[in-house]
Amino acid sequence: MGKLFEPVSGLLTVPYEPNEKSELRENPPRFTWMPAKSEDDRYFLQISSSEGFESDSTEQIGPLPYNFYTPNHVFESGTYYWRYALAEEDGTALQSDWSEVRSCFVPEHLPSTPLPARETRYADTNASHSRLWLQPDRIEALRVRIREDVSVCGWDVFYEKSVRPWMERELIAEPERYPDNKRVAKLWRKMYMDCQETLYAIRHLSVAGVLLEDEDILIQAKRWLLHVVSWDPRGTTSRDYNDEAAFRIAGAVAWGYDWLHGILSEEERSAVRANLLIRTEQVAHHVIDRSRIHRVPYDSHAVRSLSSVLVPACIAMLHEEPKAREWLDYTLEYYACLYSPWGGQDGGWAEGPMYWTTGLAYLIDAFNLIRQYVGIDLFQRPFFERTGDFPLYVHSPDTVRASFGDQSTLGEPPSLKTAYNIRQFAGLTGNGLYQWYYEQVKERDKDADTKFYNYGWWDFRFDDLIYNHDYPAVQAVVPVPESMESVKWFRDVGWVAFHRRMDDPEEHIQLIVKSSPYGSLSHSHGDQNGFLLHAYGEPLAIDSGYYVAHGSTMHRNWRRQTISKNSLLIDGQGQYAGTDKVLCKEAYGIVEEVVSKPGFASVRMNATAAYRETAPYLKRFIREVHWLDDSYAVIVDAVDLERPARVSWLMHSLHGMELKSQTFRVAGTKAELDGRFVYVSSGDMEISQHNQFTDVDPSEYEGLPSQWHLVAETNEAQSHRIVTLLVPMKRGDDKFVSYFIDDQDHGIHLYFTNENGTTRMIEVPKAY
Structure with a gap:
């Protein structure tokens, strides 16, 4: 037998799983490994309750035609060991040594999701x-x-x-x-x-x-x-x-x-x-x-x-x-x-809600066909139990320009097909919040067939016919604090959503942030550590640009790039978001911590790796977003570099902003946003705004309304601390949050007091 080739799994390839670090969410475990041959590879897989793989405690499966496998039975709780080897092409014998031994622990009470074996899989199907x-x-x-x-x-x-x-x-x-x-x-x-x-x-x-x-x-x-x-x-x-x-x-x-x-x-x-x-x-x-x-x-x-x-x-x-x-x-x-390659057990979708919609729409159709004809219910996998949460929390029915990723619906509320998808998961899970979402979007979208991203992709009457025939009616549940999470963390894709009063568009505030392990891969953008804010019926801090076409200059040079996001530039450079898929995946972010308690919620994100290709002298970019008393946000940016550099703090809006000293104000038709830089370690910001789409062919946005882009630039320094206060309000309310700073010690303590007299303290390490 020959030596088995066991390459290290790369950023874009399947991992070796499960392993001792794996947290299993379903039973049986799923087994994946890197291919051992460039082609014509077939495998034997051994799974054992014994590290020595004694025959009486070992199951051998094969030959398997691919480098992945789902067992046809559930496992008893306990520790299991597994290894694989190449099989001869005719499947009669081993061709290589056994692989490295890996292990995993199967806990009790996991969802049972085995896959019937090939030999019996279609036994009950009709010819x-x-x-x-x-x-x-x-x-x-x-x-x-x-x-x-x-x-x-x-x-x-x-x-x-x-x-x-x-x-x-x-x-x-x-x-x-x-x-x-x-x-x-x-x-x-x-x-x-x-x-x-x-x-x-x-x-x-x-x-x-x-x-x-x-x-x-x-x-x-x-x-x-x-x-x-x-x-x-x-x-x-x-x-x-x-x-x-x-x-x-x-x-x-x-x-x-x-x-x-x-x-x-x-x-x-x-x-x-x-x-x-x-x-x-x-x-x-x-x-x-x-x-x-x-x-x-x-x-x-x-x-x-x-x-x-x-x-x-x-x-x-x-x-x-x-x-x-x-x-x-x-x-x-x-x-x-x-x-799904784009998410995990939390139900997230790294490419964003529009590609969740297209991907899940076809998958729902396929899974229904499989369930009806083959008798295998793939909807039982944990991802599908939870994935309806993704549009609910990051693409709420009343919001526009308030979610990340490529979107053919950019500038419009969620598409009707998004609602039809989430209704499917209402029928599968009985979740009334999903039914509420469907009813809200259905009520608003009266002319779905006039939009190419609807009529060119699906027919809602056919969808209704199948759903009404196959699934029960579900009672809608209104999203009030008792029925939903005020802070939702999709760990699998690095998105976090904060909500206040989703049930009422005139009172609703949605703040979402992102720092994703997927980086700018595929339909994701260079927006790690970015944020978006929609409040009181209007977008205030937006995902800027227009949907022209995939591959247009608007798409390549603006929409995908950090310059169009509410994040930071280092010496004018954003995160890598080019055409190299490896570099896109390497330009990732991490959500390090999420805290949620009454009156105080926060997220800490790390986007250092996202600038590795474009600003390799960046040592650290940590952004903390604090959502306080369900009414205002404090953003704390910590940037450390190997040499002095300038940092540009970016924010985008549909409206021209009023700029004064260290403040900016967005005045919309329904809502306003008061923003101010309450602490900048390198001295006062130089604040400006413009309404151009840099490096975009003007013919692609000719006749479309202008958008405004705030650029607040620091002085040159090797370390930066920037604290920004954002206060959304209804148009004409003119409320503010007062603050003062205590910097007597090695740290900086900032105290914020809202209109109700509630004071919150945030500590920021000094920049030395």
């Missing part, structure tokens, strides 16, 4: 069609209910708005190539919109035709399906040419093949299935062989394609195409073990 959503017996049951009451599950609305229009529409032509095959944003968007409408036509006509047993609808559905199958699967709707278009067309063909199976001739079935197989293989090849998300998991589109393509397509072809089972196995095992 007949349909399989996507409803199987034949459930089709007949719903058919009877529709005959009795046309409004059942929202059927009447679905039929009128999402079925009938496609009876009259002309067939959509196969998309044309880009000029010189170079992607153009406008044509790219038209292409995927055309493909989304094609999905609507095929899926909705097929479902309606079968449920109503309506020959005219079925004829039209078949006409659309065969038309799309005539498109070149290796052409403009292939995965490599436009993956968004490919995802939609593969989904359309899968639904059409499955639901229209009974009215297609054998020749037509073969043609449709062959087309679907090609399209599915393109996606599977990219995910498994190119992107290799089981080794390097940080590829948003590849991960999303599991749910948007591989799940529906492989279910539709299971028992008919051998590769479908292989790809579906990979998908289920990935979801059971490695998902």
Whole structure:
């Protein structure tokens, strides 16, 4: 046997887990390790209650085709040891030595989430069609209910708005190539919109035709399906040419093949299935062989394609195409073990709430299909029990420009699909706060279909039909102190949210901060140690810029960069947020501590590593944010350097600010913000503001309202201490928080007193 290659896990690769430091949140543990070969790697895994791996206490699994595994049974509480080795390609023997032995402790009372073994995983699945959503017996049951009451599950609305229009529409032509095959944003968007409408036509006509047993609808559905199958699967709707278009067309063909199976001739079935197989293989090849998300998991589109393509397509072809089972196995095992690469047990999503929305929307659809057909409920994993908290606390229904990350909805309240997602988790968990969120957004968003990020991605009538059929009604619970957390820490992604009166938009204050271990990777930005403030119905300290297009100069040079954030520059340099994924992940932050008690809440964050590439002489950047008496914030910045430098304190607003001495004031239409630098160790700040988007093509924001950018610059020094007081208030209230400083000792004691006479003290170490 040869020596096993055991490379160290890198920033972008899967870790060796579980290990002695792992805190398990579900039973059984999930096992992951770095690949031992570049390709054709297969493994044996041993798990034992004995460090010596005696045969009577050891389970051997294999050969395994990938470097991850979820057991098919729960473990008794106790300590377990594990190791792995390479297997021969035929799986008959070991090819290498055993790996280093690792251990973990399985505590009692964890959620039970085993994954059935490959050999028995599909034993109870039916080889007949349909399989996507409803199987034949459930089709007949719903058919009877529709005959009795046309409004059942929202059927009447679905039929009128999402079925009938496609009876009259002309067939959509196969998309044309880009000029010189170079992607153009406008044509790219038209292409995927055309493909989304094609999905609507095929899926909705097929479902309606079968449920109503309506020959005219079925004829039209078949006409659309065969038309799309005539498109070149290796052409403009292939995965490599436009993956968004490919995802939609593969989904359309899968639904059409499955639901229209009974009215297609054998020749037509073969043609449709062959087309679907090609399209599915393109996606599977990219995910498994190119992107290799089981080794390097940080590829948003590849991960999303599991749910948007591989799940529906492989279910539709299971028992008919051998590769479908292989790809579906990979998908289920990935979801059971490695998902989500963007968050952990707290339910956070490092890329922000908009990519939580897109990622979870397709995943919800896929998990519902898996649960209904395969009988595996992946929603039982702890992440899905908690992830509804993420939009609730960091993307509240009444807020705008008050959350981090890429957002196609930038400047608008949460999208309706975000609300539909969180309603799904209300149905799964019974959490009434999630239902309240859904109802609030639904009430506000009356014209969802007019927005490309809705209509180009999903149909809410179809969502309603499925949800109303599959899930119970949940009673909304209003978010008052008794029902929610006033301070919410998402440890997995490094976000912390402070809230006051979420139940009333006119009284609500939301302050969120971020210092993330994901750095500026993917759809995250260079905003470690940043903050955002929304109060009394209006954004005050904003995430600045506009959504133009991914890859635009606004996106690359402004939105992703620290210059657009409420954080710091060192000698004019922000955090690394370029194109090197390794450097993006290395430009991370850490939330070191969160404290919450009546009248006083605080977070301490460390973003030193985020400037390692751009300002390597930075020794330390610690930011403490204190939220006091649910009414004002004190921000304490501590910056230490190897040589003297200037620090720029940044804040952004929708409104021009009134600047006086060491103060700034934002006056909005509903709310105001009084800001003042109450202590700066290097002397008075030089304060200015401007309304330009630096290094951005002016044509990208022509005609859009100005935004204002505060820059407060220190004198040059090797150490800096900056204490900033932020007091949000309703427009015209003109309240203030008084303060004084006691600096007789080695520390600086700052005392703040609000309008109710309550005084709080914050201690700041001196800069020496």
